[in-house]
Amino acid sequence: MIVKIFEGRDGHIQEKGSSALPLACGNESLAGAVSQRACVYSGARVVLNPLTDALHLVHGPVGCASYTWDIRGSSSSGPDLYRNSFSTDMKEIDVVFGGEKRLASALRALASQFHPPAIFVYSTCIVGVIGDDIVAICKKAEAEIGIPVIPVKSEGFRGNKNEGYKAACNALLRLIGTDDCVSKNPFRINLLGEYNVAGDLWCVKPLFEEMGIEVVAALTGDARVADIQRAHTARLNLVQCSGSMTYLAKRMEERYGIPYKRISFFGLGDMSDALRTVAEFFGSDGMMSKAEEIIRRETARVGPKIDHHRSRVSGKKAAIYMGGAAKAVSLVRAFQELGMDVVIIGTQTGDRDDYQKIAYIVREGTVIVDDANPLELKELLIRQNADLLVAGVKERFLAYKLGIAFCDFNHDRTTSFEGFDGMVNFAREVDISINSPVWRLPKKRTCRIKRRTEAQEAPGEELAAPSETASRVQAMAAGDAIASGGEDAPQLCDN
């Protein structure tokens, strides 16, 4: 057993090379285990929210909208409607009598105030329970307002984030193919699962343009509704975040005959491969030699900078915990480029194929974990002696408390990590965190004077007597915390 905390989690944690069974995955999260996963709504919201000029309306109580207001670090080159939070703010009365009227009037009011080119309507848990027919409301509103009003079936409890991705993809399919304007450039691609977090897209798109390729739409980073409507005119779909967008790629292949290829723009190797993949697809020698030229030039340009950071981090141990598997896999390669070992790798929602792929690329002894929780992550980080954790904000402070460096690879990061410059940024971030002097500061100061300890030793179950106050104050003056019930205190003193 690698770490033993909750019954029923055994199969979800494995060390490569020590088990013949495939990793357990794809299950509902264990109640009470504090899964790092979110809900269906969350999956739909993160996929669609980067659409900059769309209006995103959350049909539900205010909380769902509050907690997702502007949480995606996706940048925009223009409109910023997506950075607002719109909700129907359902109240008790709506729950009793239904929220359909409120939704209909919200749609009317918002459309006339903001004139968006499209509106997405997200359903939340409560909508699924009370049975508001948001499809009918959206249809009616669409006819009335004259813009696409797209229901997103994202009731939180109907599965995990993956279901939300699917709901989002289905919503996007409603937009795709509604504008047939085709550009003259024969080399047209879409970037699926590219969310332009911290401006990632802008590190990548110019490289394709230099190769003579037109990016019709990025889905959905820095995308506008009009881009999505023309997305079916592309000849190739590049799929980066496979967890969220493979479904869409398959549907587009069925519907429009557009083939797709999985790529990643993260890490020098993966970025270079992505450029080559496209050149190869279009079968143009000129384009391939241009790709090679870009790769040579860019690698030479960023090489010395990355070398500098590599010399400071190589041999260090990294732990990876990501939402989806594609990023995790790409990170393994990037760490290889930095000479670092991956000692833990996990995802919230990976499937069997993902974990097979992961098991193939990591070395023996690496722990692979599915749908981890804070207690497991803590034990694993200690067991595997990790120097760095790459994950999202929820995991950041867990690492910090353990004295472990951290790199945010999620929605909240403010530094772009994709493309050639992105890899320099990533290498730098890993370096400055691992090598910060803060980790080497003494955790405790040596005190040569004997401390008074009565206050600390006072049994917690006894009521504080007035005479105790003085010693509390003394203890505090000595820089101590006031003891608030000893280790053995019962749940309630008079039980």
Next chain:
Amino acid sequence: MLRSSATINPCSMCMPMGSVLVFRGIDSCMPFFHGSQGCSTYMRLYLAHHFREPVDIASSALSEKGAVYGGAANLKQGLKNVIEGYGPKAIGIATTCLAETIGDDVPQIVREFQAEEPLARKVILFPVSTPSYSASHEVGYRVALKVAVQTMAKKSVQSGRINLLVGSIISPADIRYLRRLFAYWEIDVILLPDISETFDAPLTGDLPRMPAGGTPLCDIADTANSRATVTLGTSVQEPGAGDYLEKEFGVAHTPLPLPVGLEFTDLFAGKIEELTGLPLPKDYETERGRLLDAMVDAHKLLADVSTAVYGDTEIVLGLISLMKELGMKPRIVATGAANPAFAEAAQKLAPNAKVMMEADFSEIEHEVKAREIELMVGPFTGRRTARKRRIPLFRVGFPNHDRFGASRQLILGYEGAMRLVDGMANTIIENRDGSTEAYRGGSE
């Protein structure tokens, strides 16, 4: 007030959020949401952003099956896992809108669980009804506080202590301030809830399963035996826990506003003196003088500055009271909560202000546009409005995701007021054209 059909950029959160701030203020008490996994994850994320601390909130992780057939099985399994995995002394169980609407009888399920599961008998389990659509996070906080006291308070021997209930969400630094004040004052108080360490833990290299700190359960039990209860931050809220203790155990209750600003802090100090017969320690008297000095120093800079103040009701009231003392002009006073008592109290404190409740930032922005506002004061959620209108924003309260030190922001007492005065003044200076040069001398 007629609510418009859509909320644009909300100025409030939902009820379960408030409950977490109470649960986390109780020794080894694990927050638990009965609902879908997302609620727990989103609120963990939101709280982690604010406090910059790891925040664990368990969930019954209800799925479609649970929503159709009821969530009892998930709830019980979740509680069992939390007890085994985290070893808590208590679990605060908040409902979400999903659990409320499918009609789970949570108290009954919890009773069954306690009867079936021997492990559960050593743990205090207290369910709190917090349907997200009913009210804001502030109400969720107060309901959780009341239920915690209702569940645990037990009559035994008179203690002569004072219950100091924190009736509204304040920072770990504020709680620490109160703790030190009363230790120094040599008054034995039961401070509840106490997030001073649980949401602002020192770095030791270890991460205990349950964070250290929080009000001991024993102390919560003992609230029934105290000489009096003082609730801070309850001038316009339902009196809740304090009222319960008075009715049930005859512990006299004094509801007070949050001690923010001179007058409200004087009121607080006076009330404690009256209850205990102990004068405020001399150092704090000196601190009061220092606050006056700070107010005098900044009075011209802040004179007539028109402000927009928004956020949680009790903090907003404290802020406008302080602003009045400084000769500032609160012109917009807003909260996201539906609270007529707040509207009345705010209007009384700031007769010329536009007072708004159930406000969102589109409405606040609309009012800001119509006035010459020079300073906005409130949580970081007003940042877009501030940026758009080019108004400096001084961040106060929860949430604050885009600046460091939210856990260490002190607003209570004379010292907190001093920091607010300095903070508001410096924010104005930093955002004025012509840099700081003009304010260096005594000429301003």
